[in-house]
Amino acid sequence: MWIKNTSGKKDAMLTFAVIAFAVVTFNILLATLNSVSHGTWNISFEPMEAATLTAYLGATFGAYVSRRWTTAKYDPEKEMTAEEEFFNDE
Numbered sequence: 001m002w003i004k005n006t007s008g009k010k011d012a013m014l015t016f017a018v019i020a021f022a023v024v025t026f027n028i029l030l031a032t033l034n035s036v037s038h039g040t041w042n043i044s045f046e047p048m049e050a051a052t053l054t055a056y057l058g059a060t061f062g063a064y065v066s067r068r069w070t071t072a073k074y075d076p077e078k079e080m081t082a083e084e085e086f087f088n089d090e
Contacts, residue, residue, distance in 0.1 A: 005068075013064040020060040024053050 002010035003018055031047030 013060075013067045017064045020057055024057055027053070050060050 001013075002012055003015045004013040005014050027048055030045040033045060035042060035044040037043070
């Protein structure tokens, strides 16, 4: 159910980020069409505000990047010497 990240682990935040991107992209495509009609059936689409889309994507991708950074920095499986930590922080 979850998308795997580059480490091969199932990643909920990556899955949510991909879903958020798909929702925003789908909304942009629907807003471009403006309306779809077939016979007596008619549906119209209103575009979302740019601020709403930015907040939606920003929060999701921000959480994903923060989680990746935290995992990379504090991964208990990856023990580093003091020398390696010093040179990796630069």
